[in-house]
Amino acid sequence: MGVIRFLGQHKGAVALVMLLLLLKAGCELAIPVLTSQIVDVGIAQSGVEDLDVLAGYKAAGVDLFPIQMAYLLRIGGLMLLAAAGSMVLDVAAGFVSARTGAKIGRDLRRRLFARVVAFSDAEINQFSAASLITRGTNDVTLIQNVCTMVMRMVLYAPILAIGGVVMVMVTNPQLGWIVVLAVAMVFAVIAVLFRFTLPRFKIMQTLIDRVNLVAREMLNGLSVVRAFNREGFEENRFDAASRKLRDTQLFTNRAMAFMMPTMMLVMNLTSVAIVWFGAQGVAAGTMQTGDLIAFITYAMVIIMGCLIMGMVSIMLPRADVAAQRLSEVLATEPTVRDPEAPTRVRSDAAAGVRITFDDVSFRYTDDGDPALSHVSFTAEPGTTLAIVGPTGSGKSTIVKLIERFYDPTEGSVTLDGADLRALSQADLRACFGYVPQKAFLFEGTVESNIAYGDESADEAAIRGALEVACALDFVEAREGGLSAPIAQGGDNVSGGQRQRLSMARALVRRPRAYLFDDCFSALDYATDARVRAALPAWAAGSTVILVAQRISTVLAADRIVVLDEGRVAGVGTHAELMESCPEYREIALSQLSEEELAEGGAR
Numbered sequence: 322m323g324v325i326r327f328l329g330q331h332k333g334a335v336a337l338v339m340l341l342l343l344l345k346a347g348c349e350l351a352i353p354v355l356t357s358q359i360v361d362v363g364i365a366q367s368g369v370e371d372l373d374v375l376a377g378y379k380a381a382g383v384d385l386f387p388i389q390m391a392y393l394l395r396i397g398g399l400m401l402l403a404a405a406g407s408m409v410l411d412v413a414a415g416f417v418s419a420r421t422g423a424k425i426g427r428d429l430r431r432r433l434f435a436r437v438v439a440f441s442d443a444e445i446n447q448f449s450a451a452s453l454i455t456r457g458t459n460d461v462t463l464i465q466n467v468c469t470m471v472m473r474m475v476l477y478a479p480i481l482a483i484g485g486v487v488m489v490m491v492t493n494p495q496l497g498w499i500v501v502l503a504v505a506m507v508f509a510v511i512a513v514l515f516r517f518t519l520p521r522f523k524i525m526q527t528l529i530d531r532v533n534l535v536a537r538e539m540l541n542g543l544s545v546v547r548a549f550n551r552e553g554f555e556e557n558r559f560d561a562a563s564r565k566l567r568d569t570q571l572f573t574n575r576a577m578a579f580m581m582p583t584m585m586l587v588m589n590l591t592s593v594a595i596v597w598f599g600a601q602g603v604a605a606g607t608m609q610t611g612d613l614i615a616f617i618t619y620a621m622v623i624i625m626g627c628l629i630m631g632m633v634s635i636m637l638p639r640a641d642v643a644a645q646r647l648s649e650v651l652a653t654e655p656t657v658r659d660p661e662a663p664t665r666v667r668s669d670a671a672a673g674v675r676i677t678f679d680d681v682s683f684r685y686t687d688d689g690d691p692a693l694s695h696v697s698f699t700a701e702p703g704t705t706l707a708i709v710g711p712t713g714s715g716k717s718t719i720v721k722l723i724e725r726f727y728d729p730t731e732g733s734v735t736l737d738g739a740d741l742r743a744l745s746q747a748d749l750r751a752c753f754g755y756v757p758q759k760a761f762l763f764e765g766t767v768e769s770n771i772a773y774g775d776e777s778a779d780e781a782a783i784r785g786a787l788e789v790a791c792a793l794d795f796v797e798a799r800e801g802g803l804s805a806p807i808a809q810g811g812d813n814v815s816g817g818q819r820q821r822l823s824m825a826r827a828l829v830r831r832p833r834a835y836l837f838d839d840c841f842s843a844l845d846y847a848t849d850a851r852v853r854a855a856l857p858a859w860a861a862g863s864t865v866i867l868v869a870q871r872i873s874t875v876l877a878a879d880r881i882v883v884l885d886e887g888r889v890a891g892v893g894t895h896a897e898l899m900e901s902c903p904e905y906r907e908i909a910l911s912q913l914s915e916e917e918l919a920e921g922g923a924r
């Protein structure tokens with residue numbers, strides 16, 4: 322079973338808990354024997370004379386009271402000792418098993434996180450972010466709890482049940498059939514429960530996933546939900562997901578609640594049967610009263626043992642589903658992987674890098690349309706290469722392939738002649754200053770967010786980068802300046818400000834190549850122009866790849882690649898493309914007047 326496998330990695334702790342539980346079982350099983358001795362020798366009057374030990378004293382005319390009293394105290398003391406021992410051992414076993422469970426949980430979370438961080442977008446989408454979160458929290462907690470329970474109960478229950486059976490055999494085999502009958506009834510009840518609750522337990526995790534997914538989507542898109550007055554719709558959607566989960570949980574909880582009284586009934590019937598048939602033995606003189614009391618206790622111990630095993634066997638399949646869900650994630654190899662012996666690439670070299678696309682085709686999914694078809698171009702060091710095209714033409718996809726978030730389906734992308742797949746991802750990405758289309762900032766301060774690009778950057782470098790990104794003015798105007806707080810996701814700054822900070826984060830790196838994925842569109846024309854004017858001096862020598870929607874942004878680029886439906890429609894300077902590329906001409910004319918275009922081309 323999946324969950325048991327996790328315990329296999331902590332054999333030492335499991336062995337220790339087993340030893341502690343074995344000793345505890347010894348203590349617990351000793352108590353009924355001692356009770357029976359107290360009843361038979363210390364308290365009971367009937368049959369005392371028949372006991373060999375006492376018969377001799379009696380015959381010799383010895384007063385039995387002090388002897389019985391001393392015996393009572395001695396056995397009573399032993400009982401206390403056994404009870405105290407059992408308690409201490411229980412606490413120790415509980416401590417070790419909880420610790421082991423927590424370690425299993427921590428290790429699982431760690432492995433899961435490391436794997437998910439290595440995933441490309443493709444794998445994240447395959448599982449969905451919401452499901453990955455449920456797997457890392459709810460599923461891990463479930464496994465952790467079940468592991469602790471297995472250590473404490475599942476290991477203990479058989480020890481107790483077997484010990485009980487041995488003691489029953491030793492003390493009173495004649496009534497053994499009652500115990501067999503009771504155990505059969507316990508298992509019958511558990512089997513019925515198993516049949517009805519197991520399928521529901523199994524789907525529970527998927528339902529939790531769904532609730533998380535709906536909640537997450539609603540929280541992320543709250544402003545859209547409000548703007549379109551769709552609160553009612555979203556509430557219903559959430560309610561439907563939540564109600565399904567509630568119904569399933571209600572069913573399983575009711576079934577479990579039904580189990581307890583049924584088990585109590587079985588136990589009480591067993592006690593009655595033992596007293597009924599045992600009393601006849603006592604009356605016939607074939608059984609001691611104390612033995613009867615001990616027998617009842619052992620019968621309860623056996624039934625409890627079986628009950629615990631049954632309960633946990635219902636929990637185990639659910640934890641197994643959780644274990645399977647985690648294994649799915651852990652067994653998914655990231656599609657983008659480092660090679661065995663990566664070619665070295667220097668990220669700290671002052672010069673830019675040559676980035677070449679050689680007949681690259683790419684599709685996001687095996688059965689989807691190609692996002693890029695036979696794309697070829699080269700971005701030379703020290704130059705600016707712009708990529709323009711209508712929405713959905715594959716511009717961002719090109720940048721993602723350069724960053725190696727995905728590998729091309731056909732063809733190759735090379736960096737200074739080396740295929741990206743031959744480089745280590747860390748080395749490769751250290752060469753780039755990437756500005757994503759959708760700016761993202763982390764919770765912290767302005768400074769911590771800019772230094773995210775280069776941990777060693779000092780204040781002067783950070784200010785310099787902010788200045789080039791036209792962000793210094795508004796940062797200084799904020800209370801706290803560089804130390805001004807940034808909320809999670811950068812929600813406390815405007816979209817354009819967020820984008821400028823995101824640019825400064827890439828600029829401060831002073832990388833060998835800048836990858837600007839359509840980030841200029843979030844800026845107003847004036848700021849766009851100011852940033853572009855300051856950029857050449859800052860990025861001198863580096864390669865600049867600039868995805869843009871506005872023709873004005875790319876006018877001065879050394880080379881422009883025009884994309885149309887994933888294909889290269891033309892490559893050249895603005896002036897060349899105006900002549901030769903109808904697609905480019907169409908985009909350009911839709912945005913600028915003939916005069917502006919002529920002016921730009923001459924620049």
Ligand SMILES: Nc1ncnc2c1ncn2[C@@H]1O[C@H](COP(=O)(O)OP(=O)(O)OP(=O)(O)O)[C@@H](O)[C@H]1O
Pocket residue numbers: 442685686689692710711712713714715716717718719758839
């Ligand atoms: N994660 C994805 N899974 C599947 N298809 C995708 C994914 N991302 C993009 N696509 C598809 O790939 C094609 C190219 O997308 P891409 O984002 O590169 O376009 P773009 O030119 O950058 O567009 P825009 O200017 O609107 O940002 C589109 O048809 C898009 O639907």
